[in-house]
Amino acid sequence: MLWIRRQNETYIGPSLHFRTIAEILNDNGYSTSGISASPIVGSGTSMDKGFVYFDQTCGHVSINQRRSATDLNQQVFKWLDTYQSGQKPFFLYIHYMDPHNFYRPPPEFVVFGRQGYELVDDEINKKLNTISENFGVSGITDEILEKSGLSHADISRLIDLYDAEILCVDHYIGELFQKLKNRNLYDNTIIVMTADHGECFLEHNNIKHGGSLYKELINVPLIIRIPGLKGGKKIDRLVEQIDIVPTILEATRIDTKQQFSGTSFYCMMTGKGDCGDDQGMAEIPGRNIRTLMRGNSKLIVSPEEIELYNLSSDPGEKNNIKDQRPEMVDELQAALENLISRLKINQTEPVPANNKDLEMLKSLGYIK
Numbered sequence: 001m002l003w004i005r006r007q008n009e010t011y012i013g014p015s016l017h018f019r020t021i022a023e024i025l026n027d028n029g030y031s032t033s034g035i036s037a038s039p040i041v042g043s044g045t046s047m048d049k050g051f052v053y054f055d056q057t058c059g060h061v062s063i064n065q066r067r068s069a070t071d072l073n074q075q076v077f078k079w080l081d082t083y084q085s086g087q088k089p090f091f092l093y094i095h096y097m098d099p100h101n102f103y104r105p106p107p108e109f110v111v112f113g114r115q116g117y118e119l120v121d122d123e124i125n126k127k128l129n130t131i132s133e134n135f136g137v138s139g140i141t142d143e144i145l146e147k148s149g150l151s152h153a154d155i156s157r158l159i160d161l162y163d164a165e166i167l168c169v170d171h172y173i174g175e176l177f178q179k180l181k182n183r184n185l186y187d188n189t190i191i192v193m194t195a196d197h198g199e200c201f202l203e204h205n206n207i208k209h210g211g212s213l214y215k216e217l218i219n220v221p222l223i224i225r226i227p228g229l230k231g232g233k234k235i236d237r238l239v240e241q242i243d244i245v246p247t248i249l250e251a252t253r254i255d256t257k258q259q260f261s262g263t264s265f266y267c268m269m270t271g272k273g274d275c276g277d278d279q280g281m282a283e284i285p286g287r288n289i290r291t292l293m294r295g296n297s298k299l300i301v302s303p304e305e306i307e308l309y310n311l312s313s314d315p316g317e318k319n320n321i322k323d324q325r326p327e328m329v330d331e332l333q334a335a336l337e338n339l340i341s342r343l344k345i346n347q348t349e350p351v352p353a354n355n356k357d358l359e360m361l362k363s364l365g366y367i368k
Helices: 021-027 069-082 118-135 142-148 152-182 241-251 266-270 326-343 355-364
Strands: 002-006 009-012 031-036 053-055 090-095 191-194 222-225 279-284 289-294 297-301 306-310
Touching: 021 031, 021 090, 021 241, 031 069, 053 069, 069 090, 069 152, 118 142, 118 152, 191 241, 222 241, 241 266, 279 326, 289 326, 297 326, 306 326
Parallel strands: 031 053, 031 090
Antiparallel strands: 002 009, 191 222, 279 289, 289 297, 297 306
């Protein structure tokens, strides 16, 4: 969602010269629609490229007063009610904003952890925002927490609220599935569910999102349903979000000459064909922080330090073993540099962000 390509220059949105999946599907006979509750996913950032219809009315509020999943579903259901069987096949992009700070789940979903916090939940949310505004989202110490009046018990409460928002979205996605079934659309619809990022709650002295590449931030759900393929299969191999578009195109049997940085993982679901290397990469270009995961090994490289973790014995990424495994550091660094070269990360020019965009990105926690 956010591109930072040159030092001191921030970009948001796809390159104007890069064809989106909506454009590709539109060219191949699909009716393309998008409905977004995000204030930065829409026409202002060219993220509506290729959509014949794009509704961002649920995103036209401040982040602290954002519309909930129930508001978004109302717009989605209105669109589904206009779709008639026998029309062109459709591609519908739905962008929920929950879970996201401020963490304000509906009361009926607050079923985790201790009770009795309800009267101070907003106050705790405000204190968390004060910390990010004054100190950023990384390197948050106990001293900073104390100065801000936020305790570890308060952090636990925020986790409870975050979990409640996840439960809330799960409920409304269930309602969406039922709506598809009621319209006799479910059985013939490919469904892809994922998230743009996780959230940090001091696992590595970070809060919110945007400041690190640890698993709590970059390991996100990816659930795919494809008609005709048996469900219930868990795939342990690494995939990236840049792999989703080529996977959808292969599943829909659309052949395009466009070159993608990602690779289809359709073979992992069918069990047929060569699925390539078991590795994945993520980055924060503006801070020159990158990670490469290969199998059970994870390398994080930044200007300040190098970190190496064995994800099998240390899934929480707490024990840096770079000094014990220098040969693995060298191997993964070489692979990372080769991957960066192949991806040509800086080749496209995304849409530059204006001052209004920057303020919105700050409120969402993507930049400082």
